[in-house]
Amino acid sequence: MKFTAGQIAGILEGEVHGNPDIAVHKLAKIEEGEKGSLTFLANPKYTSFIYKTKASVTIVNKSFVPEQDLNTTLIKVEDAYKSFSKLLEYYNQVKNNKVGIEEPVFKSDTATYGANVYIGAFAYLGNNVAIGDNVKIYPNVYIGDNVKIADNVTIFAGAKIYSETIIGNNCVVNSGVVLGADGFGFAPNENGEFAKVPQTGNVILEDNVDVGAGTTIDRATLGSTILRKGVKLDNQIQIAHNVEIGEHTVIAAQTGIAGSTKIGKHCMIGGQVGIVGHIVIGDNVKIQAQSGIGRNVKNNEVLQGSPALNYGDYNKSYVHFKNLPKIISRIDTLEKKD
Secondary structure, eight states: EEEHHHHHHHTTTEEEOTTTOEEEEOOOOOOGGGEEEEEOOSSGGGGGHHHTTOOOEEEEEETTTOSSOSSSSEEEOOOOOHHHHHHHHHHHHHHOOOOOOOOOEEEEEEEEOTTTTEETTTTOTTTTTTOOTOOOOOOOOOOOOOOOOOOSOOOOOOEOOOOOOOOTOEEEEOOTTTEOOOOOEEEEOOTTTTTEEEOOOEEEOOTTTTOTOEEEOOOOOSSSEOOOOOOOTSSSSOOOTTTOOTOEEOOOOTTETTTOEOOOOTOOOOOTTTTSOOOOOOOTEEEOOOOOSSSOOOTTTTEEETTTHHHHHHHHHHHTTTTHHHHHHHHHHHHHHH
């Protein structure tokens, strides 16, 4: 896809300083720009690169005044960073604007779908699947029976959506995601063997949920595993059966949440956090990376460590943790004097 500086300026409501007809077909960092690429300058510490860049077009703030000759066409905007972000979003929309049904695809006779859908090759749509408008299903996606997918959803290649899953509007499900696999439910018998407990519930993603690549969200034993609207999950996260995650909570990679735990709204959970089952975490909680959470957490707490402590207490304690050998040596010396 090629765009001219003039076309880009039109999208961004900017002013062209240079050749409005020069075309670009790719994006680049300003220090790596080359002919045919588009870049931007927002951070003043990168200003020196604008005089060296080979990028054909550079987005800059209106306040930028060059002090040397330039070899790049400028597009001047109010906020270069926000404008470049807007352009990235537009670029993604154009790039991913696929429509139509490729072959081969398996579609049950009872599966339905709305307008402007894209279904990639080797996708599978089971019985009674209902898909809304402007949905994009990339190749090798499996969608089980009775799944409901609302409008403007994107499901990338290789994702597996098990039966009865419900996906709301404007959700993104990345490659390798598994929604609705059985929860880890087993009960010991008198012989010490573990018998499987049937997992009869489902998974619900409300509107505007993003699920990162390789993440798994288990179906509930009874009822639903629920991600409320606006939840954002990184890659390789495990959400167990009957977990509920509140609105606009974000979770970083490799976190694991055990069954039936409830997490509140607007929480921020770092990478490699472990959270036990059957607890309640309040709203606006912040949990630092690699923490272990084994108790209920009140609203607005900030935690770190394993088991996790209040963030301030952890930092004070850490001063002593790292000095333990010296402290023990001093205690030994004092005891010998006694």
